[in-house]
Each structure stands twice: as C-alpha cells, then as structure tokens.
Amino acid sequence: MTLAFALGALGLSTILAVGTYFSARHFLLEQRERTAMRQAFTDSALVRDSLLTSGAEVSDVLGSISPPAGAVIYVRRDGEWYSSALDSSGPELTAKVQPVVRRGSVGIAWTDATDPPAVVVGIPLAAADAEYYEVSVAEELDRTLWTLAVALFVCAGLTTVAGALLGRAASRRVLAPLSEVTTAAVRLSAGDLDTRLGPTEDPDLAALVGSFNHMVDALHERIDQDARFAADVSHELRTPVTTLTTSLTLLQNSSGLPPRSEQAVRLMATELARFRRALEDLLVLGRLDAGSHEAEPISIGARELARQALVASDLSPLLVRAVPDGGPDPEIRVDRVQMLRALTNLARNAELHGGGLTAVTVADRGDQVDVHMEDRGPGVPTEDRARIFERFARAGGEKAGTGSGLGLSIVEQTVRNHAGHVWCADRPGGGAVFVVRLPAARRPAP
Numbered sequence: 001m002t003l004a005f006a007l008g009a010l011g012l013s014t015i016l017a018v019g020t021y022f023s024a025r026h027f028l029l030e031q032r033e034r035t036a037m038r039q040a041f042t043d044s045a046l047v048r049d050s051l052l053t054s055g056a057e058v059s060d061v062l063g064s065i066s067p068p069a070g071a072v073i074y075v076r077r078d079g080e081w082y083s084s085a086l087d088s089s090g091p092e093l094t095a096k097v098q099p100v101v102r103r104g105s106v107g108i109a110w111t112d113a114t115d116p117p118a119v120v121v122g123i124p125l126a127a128a129d130a131e132y133y134e135v136s137v138a139e140e141l142d143r144t145l146w147t148l149a150v151a152l153f154v155c156a157g158l159t160t161v162a163g164a165l166l167g168r169a170a171s172r173r174v175l176a177p178l179s180e181v182t183t184a185a186v187r188l189s190a191g192d193l194d195t196r197l198g199p200t201e202d203p204d205l206a207a208l209v210g211s212f213n214h215m216v217d218a219l220h221e222r223i224d225q226d227a228r229f230a231a232d233v234s235h236e237l238r239t240p241v242t243t244l245t246t247s248l249t250l251l252q253n254s255s256g257l258p259p260r261s262e263q264a265v266r267l268m269a270t271e272l273a274r275f276r277r278a279l280e281d282l283l284v285l286g287r288l289d290a291g292s293h294e295a296e297p298i299s300i301g302a303r304e305l306a307r308q309a310l311v312a313s314d315l316s317p318l319l320v321r322a323v324p325d326g327g328p329d330p331e332i333r334v335d336r337v338q339m340l341r342a343l344t345n346l347a348r349n350a351e352l353h354g355g356g357l358t359a360v361t362v363a364d365r366g367d368q369v370d371v372h373m374e375d376r377g378p379g380v381p382t383e384d385r386a387r388i389f390e391r392f393a394r395a396g397g398e399k400a401g402t403g404s405g406l407g408l409s410i411v412e413q414t415v416r417n418h419a420g421h422v423w424c425a426d427r428p429g430g431g432a433v434f435v436v437r438l439p440a441a442r443r444p445a446p
Contacts, residue, residue: 001167001168001170001171001174002164002167002168002171003164003167004167005163005164005166005167005168005170006160006161006163006164006167008163009159009160009162009163009164009166010156010159010160010163012159013155013156013159013160014156016156017152017153017155017156020152021145021148021149021152024145024148025145025148028141028144028145029110029141032119032138032141033108033119036108036119036121036134036136037106037108037121039068039071039134039136040121040123040132040134041123043065043067043073043132043134044123044125044132044134046065047061047062047065047073047075047125047128047130047132048125048127048128048130048132050064050065051077051125051128051130052127052128058075058077058080058082058130059082061075062075062082062083062084063084065084067084067134068136070136070137070139071134071135071136071137072084072085072087072090072134072135073132073133073134073135074090074093074094074132074133074134074135075130075131075132075133076090076130076131076133077128077129077130077131078129089113090133090135092113093111093113093114093118093120093133093135094120094122094133094135095111096109096111096120097109097120097121097122097133098122098131100122101122101123101124101131101133102124102131104124104126105124106121106122106123106124107120107121107122108120108121108122111135114135114137116137116138116139116141116142117137117138117142118135118136118137118138119135119136119138120133120134120135121133121134121136177200177202177205177208177209180197180198181197181208181212184196184197184212188216188219193216193219193220193223193291195216196213196216197209197212197213223289224290226289228286228290233282235283237279238279241272241275241276241279244272245272245276248265248268248269248272251265252265252266252269278405278406281406281407281410282406284341284406284410285391285406285409285410285413288338288410288413288414288417289413291417293335293338294335294337294338295335295336295337295338296335297333297334297335298333298334298336299331299332299333299441300331300332300333300334300336301329301330301331301332302329302330302331302332302362302369302371302438303320303322303329303330303362304329305332305334305336305339305340305343306320306343306360306362306371307320308340309340309343309344309346309347310347310357310360312340312344313344313347313348313351315347315351315357319357319358319359319360320360320361320362321359321360321361321362322361322362322364323361323362323363323364324364327364328364329362330362330364330369330440331440331441332369332418332438332439332440332441333439333441333442334418334438335418338414338417338418339414339418339438341410341414342410342411342414342415342436343371343373343436345407345408345410345411346373346408346411346434346436347360347373348407349407349408349434350373350374350375350377350432350434353377354375354376354377354431354432355375355376355377355378355431356375356376356377357373357374357375358374358375358376358427358431359372359374360372360373360374361374364440365440366440367439367440368437368438368439368440369437369438369439369440370435370436370437371435371436371437371438372433372434372435373433373434373435373436374427374431374432374433375427375431375432375433376430376431377431377432378430378431379426379427379430379431379432380424380432385423385424385425388408388424389408389409389411389412389422390409391405391406391409392405392406392409393405393408393409411434411436415436415437415438418438418439419438419439420436420437420438420439421436421437422434422435422436422437423435
C-alpha cells in the first residue's frame, strides 16, 4: 500500500510537472518571440531610415545603433554581410529565416547554434534594397526554464515522499486490526488461552473479533474437556490398577506356584508396573495441560533444585556444577513439585537411554538460567531431537526400560508452563546434552 501510494503520487506529480513545464515553456517562448519581434521592427525601422539617407554606409549605420543586451544585428546588402559586432557568423545563424525574408516576408525562428539558443527575426528592407536580421540570445529565458524545471522536480519528489508517508499511515490504520489479530494468534499458539480481542466500534471488524473470540473460547473449552477426560479416565483406572497390583503382590509372595506360573506372574507385574507408570504420567500431563499448579510457585536456587533432583534419582548431588564457578546460586521462581519432577525425568532419561549422567551444569545468564544435563550415550540424531519431546515417542538406549514414552513430554510441558524452553544438542566429546532454560527470578534492587 505504501508503494502504491508512492507510485501514484509520483505518477500524478510527474504528469502535473510535465504539463506545467511545457505549458509555461510554450507561454514564455511566445512571449519572448513577441518581444523580439517588436524590438526587431523598431531597430529595423531605424536602420532602414538611416540607409535611405544619401551616402550612408551600412557599417556606419550599424555602429550608430545600440542593440539590446545579448542581441546582434546583421544586415545583408548587395550580397555582403554586415554585423553590429565583430562577428561573421550571420549567414549560419540566420539560415532558417533567410528563404522567408528573400521572398519578402517577415520570418522568425529559433537556432541552437548559440548557447543558450537564440531567437532570430528577419525583416526585408525593400526600400533600402537590404535584409535585416536580429539575433537575440534567450539567456534569461533559459535560466527561467531551468529554475522552473528544478522547482517542479523538487515538488514531484516531495509529493512522492508525502504520498509514501500517507500510504504508510493509511496502511498502518487499515492493518492495525489485523496486527492485533496476528499478535493474539501468536500468543494463542504460544499457549496463552486467555488471549482475547478487545471490542471494536468498526462494524466490518466486529464479526471478525466475535468469531476469533468465539473460536478461542471453543478451543479452550475443547482442551479443558480433553484434559478432564484424560484425567477422569486415568483416575477411574487407578482403582482397578491398584487392585490388580495388590493381587499380583499376593501371587508373587505365595509359594508353590509352578515355574511357568511364576514367569507369567513376573511378566504381568512388569507390564502392570509399566501401565501404572503411564497412568501416573497421563494424570500429570492432564494437570499440566490444564495449567494447574501442584504447589505455590516459590523462588529457589537452580543448583539446589538440581541437587534435589539427583538425590531423588539416586544419583550423586556432586555432579552439579556452576557457571561461573563460585558464583551465587541463581534463583528461579517455579512450582517446585513440577520442576523437580521434570529434572528428575531428565536425569532418569540420561541413566536409561544416555549411558549414564556425567554432569549437571547450572549457568547464570542474567535474565535466564540454563540447566544442562549431560550424558555419555550415543547422542540423539538431529532429525529426532524435536520428535523425542512428543507424547509416546521412544528412543533406543543402552538399557531396556519400562518407560511410558511420556517422560520428556512432561518435561517439555512443564518448562513451557514456566515460560521456558527445553531442547537437545550434542555434547562436546560425544553424548547428548538436554538444556532447560528458565526465566530468572526477579532480583531485589540493591
């Protein structure tokens, strides 16, 4: 729209400028020709009267006449050319009007033999048997036209700039509602389901605003329904799973079972444990999808939280390192229960699939805090680094596990609910590193 306004203004201003220039040029040329004609008739009458005087020489007559500034008088008599100045270019300058004058008529023309061009007026002097020519250089007309051209060019440029600014302002005004919709859509895609468009007085946009808000309400309701459905199903399944677990425990503790029955009981216990783990993870995901907290958010040191996660995973808390070394423990404001679960899942994932956890690094980056979980495994292929955070996605590891495929999904959703980001990268020297980036807690002013 800005470009269209600019081009439109440029085209309009160019047409007006060209039209104005040629109209003014035509008027000024006609005015200059009339002035030159009047001056030539006046001067030719003086020359004719002087030549009719007995014994008058043409050179003496021209010497007694003072032509206007920038003008030169030429007289042709008896095949000879005479000039009011030390100039012998009369035949060339007056070539365009000579045929007309020789036929006994007054001629006028422009010549480019001078710089700037000059107007040439030719008048036959039949009584004196001579031809009179007056060449006037249009220096003032050339300056006037040049000034006019520059002024029109500047005005065209200013008009183009003004058109572009007008187009920019108009496009911003026209696209402002779409910009608001875009911003709301971006926030919605980031998970902010409380985003709504404000009311508008524009009747053309009222339908769009209403449809968008209705769509967000429907989406929010659908997500809540799905989350409630998953939570309800998971909750309803807990009772029979608990009963089955208790029954299997009794079978495992009983004696005298045949070997094949004992093997079947162990297999059932393993699969039931896996099912129970998946059920618990689904309950956790349901709460995370609903955006609910399991505890009030608190400010806690990132290194301290990482140590607690390692202890919960039966790993040494000495694996936690700080960057920079010796600095204060950077604080993050989180739901401790949820974030502790997420870091524990990463630690267990490293033990299960990554060949063992080698180090946990906490880096203070000012407004953000990074927690790096490094392992010594084969690493994660580039094409799988986004997929492993999807639900029920599994990756091979060195140990056989009973994972539900939801552990990394829980990590990703937990970090996202805390306005953070998690990703997987290569570890220098081999292996993988999972990075959790969280906003730092607001530090008190000194």
